[in-house]
Amino acid sequence: MPTTVSMTVNGKKVSGSVEPRTLLVQFIRETLGLTGTHVGCDTSQCGTCVVHVDGKSVKSCTMLAVQAEGSDVLTIEGLAKDGKLHPMQEAFREHHGLQCGFCTPGMVMSAVDLVKNNKNPSEHEIRDWLEGNLCRCTGYHNIVKAIAAGAKAMA
Amino acid sequence: MPEGTGIGASVRRREDGRFLTGSGTYTDDINRPGQTHAIMVRSPHAHAKIKKIDRAKTLKMPGVLAVYTGEDMKVGGLPCGWLVKNQDGSPMVEPPHPALAQDFVRHVGDIVAVVIAETKQQARDGADALGVDYGVLPAVVDTRAAVKPGAPQVWEQAKGNICYDWGLGDKAAVDAAFAKAHKVAKIDLVNNRLIPNAMEPRAAIGDFDRATGEHTLYTTSQNPHVIRLLMGAFVLSIPEAKLRVVAPDVGGGFGSKIYHYAEEAIVTWAAAQLKKPVKWTAERSESFMSDAHGRDHATHAELALDKDGKFLALKVETLANMGAYLSTFSTCVPTYLYATLLAGVYTTPAIFANVKAVFTNTVPVDAYRGAGRPEATFLLERVVDVAAREMKMDPAEIRRKNFIQPSQFPYQTPVALQYDTGNYGATLDMAMKMADYKGFAARKDASAKKGKLRGIGMACYIEACGIAPSAVVGSLGARAGLYECANVRVHPTGSVSVFTGSHAHGQGHETTFAQVVADKLGIPIEQVDIVHGDTGKIPFGMGTYGSRSIAVGGAALVKALDKIVAKGKKIAAHLMEASEKDVEFKDGKFTVAGTDKSKAFGEVALTAYVPHNYPITELEPGLEEQAFYDPLNFTYPSGCYIAEVEVDKETGSIEIARFVASDDFGKIINPMIVEGQVHGGVAQGLGQALLENCVYDKDGQLLTGSYNDYCMPRADDLPSFEVQHTDKPTPCTHNPLGVKGCGEAGAIGAPAAFMNAVCNALGVAHLDMPATSEKVWRAANAHMARAAE
Ligand code: FES
Numbered sequence: 001m002p003t004t005v006s007m008t009v010n011g012k013k014v015s016g017s018v019e020p021r022t023l024l025v026q027f028i029r030e031t032l033g034l035t036g037t038h039v040g041c042d043t044s045q046c047g048t049c050v051v052h053v054d055g056k057s058v059k060s061c062t063m064l065a066v067q068a069e070g071s072d073v074l075t076i077e078g079l080a081k082d083g084k085l086h087p088m089q090e091a092f093r094e095h096h097g098l099q100c101g102f103c104t105p106g107m108v109m110s111a112v113d114l115v116k117n118n119k120n121p122s123e124h125e126i127r128d129w130l131e132g133n134l135c136r137c138t139g140y141h142n143i144v145k146a147i148a149a150g151a152k153a154m155a
Numbered sequence: 156m157p158e159g160t161g162i163g164a165s166v167r168r169r170e171d172g173r174f175l176t177g178s179g180t181y182t183d184d185i186n187r188p189g190q191t192h193a194i195m196v197r198s199p200h201a202h203a204k205i206k207k208i209d210r211a212k213t214l215k216m217p218g219v220l221a222v223y224t225g226e227d228m229k230v231g232g233l234p235c236g237w238l239v240k241n242q243d244g245s246p247m248v249e250p251p252h253p254a255l256a257q258d259f260v261r262h263v264g265d266i267v268a269v270v271i272a273e274t275k276q277q278a279r280d281g282a283d284a285l286g287v288d289y290g291v292l293p294a295v296v297d298t299r300a301a302v303k304p305g306a307p308q309v310w311e312q313a314k315g316n317i318c319y320d321w322g323l324g325d326k327a328a329v330d331a332a333f334a335k336a337h338k339v340a341k342i343d344l345v346n347n348r349l350i351p352n353a354m355e356p357r358a359a360i361g362d363f364d365r366a367t368g369e370h371t372l373y374t375t376s377q378n379p380h381v382i383r384l385l386m387g388a389f390v391l392s393i394p395e396a397k398l399r400v401v402a403p404d405v406g407g408g409f410g411s412k413i414y415h416y417a418e419e420a421i422v423t424w425a426a427a428q429l430k431k432p433v434k435w436t437a438e439r440s441e442s443f444m445s446d447a448h449g450r451d452h453a454t455h456a457e458l459a460l461d462k463d464g465k466f467l468a469l470k471v472e473t474l475a476n477m478g479a480y481l482s483t484f485s486t487c488v489p490t491y492l493y494a495t496l497l498a499g500v501y502t503t504p505a506i507f508a509n510v511k512a513v514f515t516n517t518v519p520v521d522a523y524r525g526a527g528r529p530e531a532t533f534l535l536e537r538v539v540d541v542a543a544r545e546m547k548m549d550p551a552e553i554r555r556k557n558f559i560q561p562s563q564f565p566y567q568t569p570v571a572l573q574y575d576t577g578n579y580g581a582t583l584d585m586a587m588k589m590a591d592y593k594g595f596a597a598r599k600d601a602s603a604k605k606g607k608l609r610g611i612g613m614a615c616y617i618e619a620c621g622i623a624p625s626a627v628v629g630s631l632g633a634r635a636g637l638y639e640c641a642n643v644r645v646h647p648t649g650s651v652s653v654f655t656g657s658h659a660h661g662q663g664h665e666t667t668f669a670q671v672v673a674d675k676l677g678i679p680i681e682q683v684d685i686v687h688g689d690t691g692k693i694p695f696g697m698g699t700y701g702s703r704s705i706a707v708g709g710a711a712l713v714k715a716l717d718k719i720v721a722k723g724k725k726i727a728a729h730l731m732e733a734s735e736k737d738v739e740f741k742d743g744k745f746t747v748a749g750t751d752k753s754k755a756f757g758e759v760a761l762t763a764y765v766p767h768n769y770p771i772t773e774l775e776p777g778l779e780e781q782a783f784y785d786p787l788n789f790t791y792p793s794g795c796y797i798a799e800v801e802v803d804k805e806t807g808s809i810e811i812a813r814f815v816a817s818d819d820f821g822k823i824i825n826p827m828i829v830e831g832q833v834h835g836g837v838a839q840g841l842g843q844a845l846l847e848n849c850v851y852d853k854d855g856q857l858l859t860g861s862y863n864d865y866c867m868p869r870a871d872d873l874p875s876f877e878v879q880h881t882d883k884p885t886p887c888t889h890n891p892l893g894v895k896g897c898g899e900a901g902a903i904g905a906p907a908a909f910m911n912a913v914c915n916a917l918g919v920a921h922l923d924m925p926a927t928s929e930k931v932w933r934a935a936n937a938h939m940a941r942a943a944e
């Protein structure tokens with residue numbers, strides 16, 4: 001039985017009809033057409049789908065759309081403000097923290113959440129935090145550098 | 156490092172804006188009006204006869220539009236692009252490769268049927284309900300087991316499961332050298348099977364335009380024109396003019412998105428049947444059982460040495476697993492991309508390699524980052540370390556003693572290739588300095604005090620890139636040319652569109668190719684647009700793999716730019732009333748030597764399109780040029796990687812204390828991007844050596860079919876890398892940019908460097924990859940036991 005869910009996504013109130021089994025990531029990609037959030041696995045291990053729900057990073061493939069009822073969701077599309085990249089996005093660009101770009105939205109959303117809780121993360125802490133985000137292109141080297149620089153820029 | 160946006164500058168990537176804001180367009184982000192969804196029904200058995208497929212129930216389910224099986228889709232098979240011959244001159248066994256299985260399935264994941272419905276969920280429900288009756292047959296999985304007498308046969312026509320039995324080199328010379336050897340170093344090794352795992356799963360959308368009869372395929376491909384050629388000409392019989400293939404943003408490839416896959420043909424064919432777009436996106440578990448796998452060699456090798464440690468001869472026997480079918484490039488990987496590299500960076504005068512390719516009931520194996528060259532480098536650099544151990548020589552010393560010297564180029568190896576240039580001592584010196592090789596003994600002592608084992612290992616790699624001279628590969632069995640095409644369109648107001656046959660899926664061509672244009676035409680980079688990935692826009696192309704984009708695609712671009720400048724000179728000569736031969740072009744200006752006359756590039760472009768004052772009887776209006784570039788030789792990037800590890804004897808865990816890379820890529824367009832390519836390659840190489848392994852059980856079930864079981868390198872498994880380009884680069888001598896390519900080097904050099912370090916730490920001659928804690932623990936404790944004896 002389809003039901004209606006409503007939530008705030010990137011500052012806008014949205015609602016749509018979903019199946020009880022519809023995942024939040026499907027709602028974001030298919031119903032809202034926000035395709036910046038990606039799907040890279042079916043076992044909740046790649047992190048390409050990370051968004052913020054009520055201020056916390058969440059793998060949007062691990063959550064049902066109906067569970068996000070009334071929540072405040074931020075996706076990669078909502079991170080830049082007034083055409084200006086968020087400092088974390090800017091740091092990824094400056095430090096070549098992305099290649100194919102597929103893991104990037106999840107990486108950036110994860111990184112922003114990390115820095116919210118840890119203003120000045122060490123390399124070790126950054127690598128630890130990224131445990132749930134896979135990247136096959138960069139070898140993580142420049143992602144780690146970008147996040148450290150992004151954290152400084154966010155301070 | 157040069158400032159600005161020209162060749163040599165670390166220009167920040169122009170493609171990043173869209174990827175960082177979630178506005179990239181990957182295949183699964185595309186939706187066509189009226190689109191339907193396909194789910195592939197895959198075999199759960201490694202080998203079986205399809206007895207019956209009952210589609211009645213599925214067809215009655217809500218939203219289901221069609222079920223197609225091999226009985227419906229009677230089209231051509233997926234072709235293999237390279238014919239390899241046996242030692243006796245006869246051709247390899249080339250079994251059929253139907254898109255939808257015909258009567259038999261030959262690996263877990265083989266496609267039995269496709270269910271198409273209005274929504275993906277309906278298609279999935281329909282697929283779950285499809286009744287397929289299998290008669291299960293015995294399966295063979297393991298590479299070595301495949302050639303044992305009595306092994307189950309994958310193909311009736313391939314006796315003993317042999318696809319080909321191929322040889323390269325002078326066997327008699329090798330035997331003679333072994334007869335007088337002072338010492339022989341021997342090794343038996345497995346190059347572990349890998350699953351590529353680009354983060355974007357494969358996807359494909361077939362579309363059919365009833366009005367024009369045109370088919371369009373959107374697909375996750377590294378080479379859309381190759382897909383158009385293979386699928387159009389061999390599988391579906393659609394002429395090029397009626398088939399457009401679009402490869403939009405692609406989320407990583409590493410080889411796995413080169414090949415023409417069954418799903419592409421299925422959605423294109425089904426869309427024409429249903430007159431509706433048909434979309435398929437792999438779930439990750441499907442990727443594991445349907446993306447072409449990589450590596451999977453079992454090898455025995457022997458290196459003959461004289462009393463000074465000079466290499467006299469090398470002989471190699473390799474079994475290479477092809478899987479159940481021959482994927483597009485599969486057959487050339489363990490032959491022409493492997494055995495031809497067995498000289499490495501050394502003067503070994505005699506080499507003989509025998510490679511037997513075998514069929515098994517597993518997913519097809521094809522090129523994966525490095526393709527053949529990592530296998531060659533791993534084998535060679537391991538056996539050299541074994542030799543050093545037996546000769547009691549330092550690994551650096553034995554290598555240095557055998558290097559091809561800078562004065563010896565061009566250097567003809569005994570295994571077909573002719574290296575144009577290189578300086579192997581320079582990268583070795585640099586890497587040793589970066590790694591503080593001299594200080595290792597003290598660090599080892601410090602580790603020992605903590606109860607830990609410390610090891611250091613190096614690998615000096617060479618690769619053949621810039622694939623490939625068409626005539627050469629044609630004579631070796633390639634069924635295609637491997638040139639590249641570029642079209643440069645200068646617009647009336649002076650902005651430029653480049654249409655390139657190279658395809659970027661992480662490499663940053665929109666930046667590096669634009670740097671080449673900005674540099675050569677002297678115009679701002681903002682005025683340059685790089686277009687790729689659409690056969691409807693780009694004249695032709697062979698795509699991106701084998702580190703060929705800048706070496707072949709970039710060279711084609713330079714050729715086209717040269718033609719633009721040549722025509723521009725004619726126009727400028729007319730405008731400045733000068734002789735064409737006196738016109739010079741530099742920094743975006745046409746000038747007449749010895750005068751102050753000058754015309755900007757933009758003025759000349761405008762004149763070409765507004766030809767009021769124009770040499771119209773001699774010259775056509777417009778300013779657009781095209782070039783094909785077919786390389787004269789391969790390019791030969793090389794370098795030295797050094798790994799240092801610390802092993803915990805109690806747990807068998809390995810910490811990578813340091814990883815340094817010194818590469819020689821010749822000329823470099825964008826150092827930032829080149830370093831990023833090395834980082835990524837090294838991470839994949841370390842992934843292979845430390846963590847990754849594709850495992851089937853004896854019945855052919857894929858045990859490592861998800862991220863729960865297939866161990867991908869994560870951020871906390873890896874260190875930061877120290878990567879430096881050599882201070883004595885040797886630019887490629889035969890392409891106009893002097894470039895060599897850098898995409899695969901990391902994956903080629905890293906496994907051997909790392910495993911040499913692990914073996915050094917453990918004091919063992921050899922350990923197979925991946926160096927899991929269990930294997931390392933066993934080796935570490937055997938070592939302690941030996942020491943105690
Ligand atoms: S899609 Fe992989 S973790 Fe969500």
Ligand code: FES
Nearest residue numbers: 099100103135137
């Ligand atoms: S940039 Fe390609 S997966 Fe991370």
